[in-house]
Amino acid sequence: MNLINVFLAIPVLVILLLPFFKVKGKGLALLSAIVLNASLSGYMAAQTLAGNVYQFAFPGSLVTGPVNIRVDALSGWFILIINFIFITGSVYGLFYMKAYQSQKNNLTLHSIAFLLLHTALVSLCAIQNSLVFLIAWEIMAISAFLTVIFEHEKMATLKAGWNYLLQSHVSILFLMIGFIWVAFKTGSYDFSALTIYTSEHQGATGILLFLCFFVGFAIKSGFVPFHTWLPYAHPAAPAHISGIMSGVMIKIGIFGILRLITLIKVDFYAIGLIIMAFSVVSGLYGVMLAIVQHNLKKLLAYHSIENIGIIGMGIGIGCIGLGTGNNVLATLGFAGALLHTLNHSLFKSLLFFTAGNVYQATHTLHIDHLGGLIKKMPQTALLFLIAAIAISGIPPFNGFISEFIIYSGFYYWMQDSLLGPLMTVIFSVLALVLIGGLAMLCFTKAFGIVFLGNARQKFHHEVKEVPFLQLLPLYLIAFLIVVIGVYPQFLLNALSQPVNLLSGIPINTMIHFQDSLLGDILQPVTWSTWIFILIILATFVIRKFITRERKVAVESTWGCGYVEPTPKLQYTAGSFVRAYSKLFRPILLSSKTEEEVRGIFPSGGSYETHSYDRLEKQLIDNPIAAYKSFLGRFLFLQNGKLQFYILYGIIFIVTVICIPLIYDQIVSFYEFIKQI
Amino acid sequence: MLSLILILIASAFFTGIILRVKSMASGRKGPGLFQPVKDVARLFKKGVVYSETTSFVFQIAPTIYFSSVVMAMLVVPFGQSKGFVSFNGDFIFFAYVLALGKFFSIISAMDTGSSFEGMGASREALYSMFAEPAFFILMGSLALLTGHTSFQEIFAALHIGSYISYALAILGTFVLMMVAMVENSRMPIDDPKTHLELTMVHEVMILDNSGFDLGLILTAGYLKFAIYGALVVNLFIGVFPYQYSIPMFFVIQIVLATGVGLIESFMARFRMSHNAQFIFVLTSVSLLIFFGVLMILGKFA
Numbered sequence: 001m002n003l004i005n006v007f008l009a010i011p012v013l014v015i016l017l018l019p020f021f022k023v024k025g026k027g028l029a030l031l032s033a034i035v036l037n038a039s040l041s042g043y044m045a046a047q048t049l050a051g052n053v054y055q056f057a058f059p060g061s062l063v064t065g066p067v068n069i070r071v072d073a074l075s076g077w078f079i080l081i082i083n084f085i086f087i088t089g090s091v092y093g094l095f096y097m098k099a100y101q102s103q104k105n106n107l108t109l110h111s112i113a114f115l116l117l118h119t120a121l122v123s124l125c126a127i128q129n130s131l132v133f134l135i136a137w138e139i140m141a142i143s144a145f146l147t148v149i150f151e152h153e154k155m156a157t158l159k160a161g162w163n164y165l166l167q168s169h170v171s172i173l174f175l176m177i178g179f180i181w182v183a184f185k186t187g188s189y190d191f192s193a194l195t196i197y198t199s200e201h202q203g204a205t206g207i208l209l210f211l212c213f214f215v216g217f218a219i220k221s222g223f224v225p226f227h228t229w230l231p232y233a234h235p236a237a238p239a240h241i242s243g244i245m246s247g248v249m250i251k252i253g254i255f256g257i258l259r260l261i262t263l264i265k266v267d268f269y270a271i272g273l274i275i276m277a278f279s280v281v282s283g284l285y286g287v288m289l290a291i292v293q294h295n296l297k298k299l300l301a302y303h304s305i306e307n308i309g310i311i312g313m314g315i316g317i318g319c320i321g322l323g324t325g326n327n328v329l330a331t332l333g334f335a336g337a338l339l340h341t342l343n344h345s346l347f348k349s350l351l352f353f354t355a356g357n358v359y360q361a362t363h364t365l366h367i368d369h370l371g372g373l374i375k376k377m378p379q380t381a382l383l384f385l386i387a388a389i390a391i392s393g394i395p396p397f398n399g400f401i402s403e404f405i406i407y408s409g410f411y412y413w414m415q416d417s418l419l420g421p422l423m424t425v426i427f428s429v430l431a432l433v434l435i436g437g438l439a440m441l442c443f444t445k446a447f448g449i450v451f452l453g454n455a456r457q458k459f460h461h462e463v464k465e466v467p468f469l470q471l472l473p474l475y476l477i478a479f480l481i482v483v484i485g486v487y488p489q490f491l492l493n494a495l496s497q498p499v500n501l502l503s504g505i506p507i508n509t510m511i512h513f514q515d516s517l518l519g520d521i522l523q524p525v526t527w528s529t530w531i532f533i534l535i536i537l538a539t540f541v542i543r544k545f546i547t548r549e550r551k552v553a554v555e556s557t558w559g560c561g562y563v564e565p566t567p568k569l570q571y572t573a574g575s576f577v578r579a580y581s582k583l584f585r586p587i588l589l590s591s592k593t594e595e596e597v598r599g600i601f602p603s604g605g606s607y608e609t610h611s612y613d614r615l616e617k618q619l620i621d622n623p624i625a626a627y628k629s630f631l632g633r634f635l636f637l638q639n640g641k642l643q644f645y646i647l648y649g650i651i652f653i654v655t656v657i658c659i660p661l662i663y664d665q666i667v668s669f670y671e672f673i674k675q676i
Numbered sequence: 677m678l679s680l681i682l683i684l685i686a687s688a689f690f691t692g693i694i695l696r697v698k699s700m701a702s703g704r705k706g707p708g709l710f711q712p713v714k715d716v717a718r719l720f721k722k723g724v725v726y727s728e729t730t731s732f733v734f735q736i737a738p739t740i741y742f743s744s745v746v747m748a749m750l751v752v753p754f755g756q757s758k759g760f761v762s763f764n765g766d767f768i769f770f771a772y773v774l775a776l777g778k779f780f781s782i783i784s785a786m787d788t789g790s791s792f793e794g795m796g797a798s799r800e801a802l803y804s805m806f807a808e809p810a811f812f813i814l815m816g817s818l819a820l821l822t823g824h825t826s827f828q829e830i831f832a833a834l835h836i837g838s839y840i841s842y843a844l845a846i847l848g849t850f851v852l853m854m855v856a857m858v859e860n861s862r863m864p865i866d867d868p869k870t871h872l873e874l875t876m877v878h879e880v881m882i883l884d885n886s887g888f889d890l891g892l893i894l895t896a897g898y899l900k901f902a903i904y905g906a907l908v909v910n911l912f913i914g915v916f917p918y919q920y921s922i923p924m925f926f927v928i929q930i931v932l933a934t935g936v937g938l939i940e941s942f943m944a945r946f947r948m949s950h951n952a953q954f955i956f957v958l959t960s961v962s963l964l965i966f967f968g969v970l971m972i973l974g975k976f977a
Contacts, residue, residue, distance in 0.1 A: 371789075372729075372789070374731045374732075374733065374787075375731060378731075378732075381731075385733075385783075389776065389779060392775070392779065393772065394772055394775050394776045394779060395769070395772055395773060395776060396776075400772055404765060404768060404769070404772075407765060407768050408764070408765050408825075411765065411816065411819055411825045412825075414816065414819065414820050415820070415823055418975065419970065419975045422820070422970065422975060425816075426813060426816060426963075426966055429812055429813070429816055430809050430812070430813060430959075433808050433809045433812045434805070434808075434809055436772075436775070436808070437775075437804065437805030437806070437808050437809075438805060440775060440778070440779055440782075440801060440805065441801040441802060441805055443779075444779060444782040444783055444786065444797065444801050445801075447783055447786075448782070448783050448786030448787075448794075448797065449786070452731065452733065452783060452786045452787040452789070453729060453786060453787065453788070453789035453794075454729055454789045521764065521765070524761065524762075524763030524764075524766075525763070525765075525769060527761065528747070528750075528751075528761045528763070528766075528769055531747065531750065531760075531761065532743065532744075532747045532773060535743045535746050535747055536739065536740055536743040539739045539742055539743045539746075539892075540736075540739055543739055543888055543889075543892070546720065546888060547724065547887070547888050550722070550723040550724060550887065550888070551723030551724070552723065552724055552725075552726065553723065553724070553725045553726070554725070554726050554727075554728050555725050555726075555727060555728065556727060556728055556729070557727040557728075557729050557730075557788045557789055557790045557793075557884055558727070558788075558790065558883050558884055559790065560792055560873050560883075565790075567789070569791045570789050570790070570791055570794060571786070571791050571793075571794025571795060571797075571798065575794070575795075575798070576794060576797070576798045576801075577798070578798070579798060579799065579802050579948075579949070579952065580802055582949075583802075583952050
């Protein structure tokens with residue numbers, strides 16, 4: 001109890017003090033508050049992964065009823081991820097924000113919002129009361145909005161922020177409907193009411209309730225087609241915020257779905273199929289759009305959607321395991337999902353942070369304006385490369401491990417299945433393979449165009465590597481990426497508790513079964529990975545040894561006979577994916593404006609492509625346009641004359657007063673009609 | 677371990693046979709069977725030229741590409757005898773390790789800043805992406821058929837009993853061979869002997885590699901061919917004793933190499949823009965195999 005009071009007191013205290021600090025002090029105060037709070041909550045979270053459960057009860061108020069706080073293994077897993085990304089993110093942010101030192105007030109607000117975001121996210125993992133949960137959810141949404149619009153003098157940033165704020169509230173709306181539905185039926189706001197209600201009402205009611213929550217959480221985590229806020233908000237935010245948003249904030253949606261699975265009692269088989277369908281679409285659609293993006297951060301944002309899809313596939317497999325009573329399948333699915341959640345937090349935050357480095361050095365994120373940065377920023381390039389390989393799910397990094405578990409789940413599910421599930425499996429596997437391939441296409445493009453080759457544009461300022469201290473948290477993340485890739489066993493113990501919780505295996509009874517299952521699957525992969533690394537090292541040594549006295553010459557790149565190449569001749573991002581975008585034209589929505597080169601002495605030509613989200617157009621833009629045109633018909637009411645507005649007001653008041661007066665007449669009239 | 681030795685031997689002459697068949701088909705005598713190996717040996721002795729545009733990526737990429745192929749080779753079994761490593765889901769590892777090599781060969785091509793190499797890189801990335809689903813569905817179907825998920829167990833349990841399974845084996849050979857063609861950048865996807873950079877895929881990516889690195893890349897190419905050949909062999913040998921299966925291995929490898937040589941002699945390369953459609957066909961064929969497996973297992977009932 002005391003621990004929680006301290007946990008809440010620290011942010012309150014620091015927020016009150018923040019306005020009085022100098023700029024540097026603000027940053028340090030913020031960092032120390034985050035570290036302090038993270039170690040407090042992290043300590044508790046680490047205990048839960050060893051099998052403990054913490055439970056606290058607050059009396060609450062008349063409205064909310066008793067407020068229970070419960071930190072179990074699932075909360076613990078997410079709290080640890082949140083804390084890690086927040087600590088690395090705030091250290092990184094400290095340096096990233098140096099350029100904005102002069103905006104003192106803005107920074108104060110930003111720091112306050114940042115701290116609130118952390119507190120809200122950690123609290124969300126523990127709260128067991130739906131009203132308080134919604135309040136924390138709202139605090140998270142608003143503080144995230146405030147951190148996103150740091151550069152609010154830019155119209156695009158502000159618009160992205162509004163878009164996000166609006167969609168977050170649609171998400172809250174769905175959650176609210178779900179919670180109030182349950183509270184209305186059971187009279188309790190406690191999460192346990194959800195279990196009680198759904199175990200009494202099986203069938204369609206449970207699934208409908210689940211879908212209601214699922215949509216709410218899906219908007220937050222960016223499942224297609226609820227993803228449209230994400231590709232705007234991520235690029236608009238400062239780099240450390242994008243990393244945190246993509247790394248942990250959208251994961252709170254995943255947490256919500258997982259928490260729901262532990263609470264709700266429904267036909268998990270159907271739920272699993274629904275989640276699987278959404279995930280496959282999200283995964284494919286996310287990566288398909290990522291490839292054609294020109295903005296580095298927007299590209300990464302679409303990849304978040306893709307990875308949410310992969311996580312969702314794991315959850316889907318897990319639910320199907322639950323539904324069919326197959327413990328192994330449930331374990332594989334949820335373990336894959338949880339591990340991929342962690343993995344995605346790591347490599348995606350690393351990617352966003354390195355993208356931030358690029359922005360800091362060049363002041364642009366347009367991929368086609370960059371090039372050859374590996375020579376100016378070798379460390380950033382190396383870190384980006386590690387994260388890019390990891391996100392493509394390629395060994396020896398961590399992305400492969402979680403995808404391997406999910407593949408194992410798929411192939412395990414395939415045994416002894418009927419026709420319907422088999423079809424689901426084969427098309428999901430097809431999707432996962434395609435996602436992997438497309439991710440590789442996308443990241444070879446991103447890395448190749450941004451960091452390799454020659455600079456495509458001259459910058460008027462010096463392009464240089466960011467300071468080492470700023471790179472330090474990035475190295476820490478990269479280190480974890482590598483360690484999970486080559487030795488995932490160290491996580492298995494920690495992973496077994498939350499997986500047990502989800503797959504409904506009683507704690508402490510089946511631990512050995514868990515460990516051996518995941519251990520058996522991963523042990524040979526680890527061995528092979530080590531062998532692979534050894535082969536690479538051996539080849540290097542042999543190469544070094546043989547070529548040690550060979551002549552090394554440096555020449556210009558072979559231009560096929562052309563001797564005066566310019567950087568403009570290089571392949572651009574657009575040309576790299578041209579064959580792809582031609583092939584997928586029915587799905588993508590891209591427009592191009594082209595001015596062809598004409599005549600014997602051509603004056604110049606131009607070529608520009610833009611891509612847009614087809615789903616966004618269909619689901620957001622078109623309905624809004626229709627709604628606007630409908631409301632446009634009532635434009636005559638808005639004539640700008642004050643007298644008319646007063647008249648409207650009077651009409652409204654009179655109507656409101658009159659309705660009760662004539663209510664009896666209406667009722668009797670209604671009765672009269674009924675009698676006829 | 678047996679598979680390792682066999683693949684190494686096969687890789688020594690596989691490309692040589694292709695070259696020889698092509699020469700004979702065009703009325704020439706052609707180089708010796710081991711000319712490709714001699715070429716590599718010569719390259720290993722040469723110095724190296726790096727482009728001034730390149731970075732460390734360009735220098736480490738060939739090594740990693742080569743290592744990934746070697747690692748993939750260790751996974752491939754030979755009938756009853758396991759590969760050097762063998763575990764449940766090893767074919768996933770196989771495909772993803774090869775993907776690492778591909779990733780590096782693509783970015784190393786981008787590293788040179790040459791538009792031609794960028795072109796090759798772009799094509800390679802696209803085509804290999806489309807070849808992978810076919811491979812996974814094929815292996816998935818076989819896993820479903822046999823109830824196992826590692827190369828060795830799948831191949832050991834695979835026995836040809838009915839007419840449908842004959843059809844499946846033939847389709848499987850077709851898919852594996854075509855995946856091999858895509859992965860190795862041969863006809864009809866890519867023509868390694870084309871004279872124009874614009875029409876190359878793989879060859880144009882390694883324009884700037886030289887000396888030891890080029891040797892590594894070429895060796896990796898030879899190995900890759902033998903690896904896929906070994907996979908095809910595995911479809912057929914099943915539980916045969918070694919005195920039959922080892923000769924069969926070499927016979928099938930030689931037949932495949934001759935087939936590749938003949939295809940390359942008498943067929944034109946597809947238009948670049950048609951390649952993607954062709955690879956879609958490959959995925960469809962592998963889905964056909966999947967449905968065949970469903971029929972055998974009586975899942976449609």
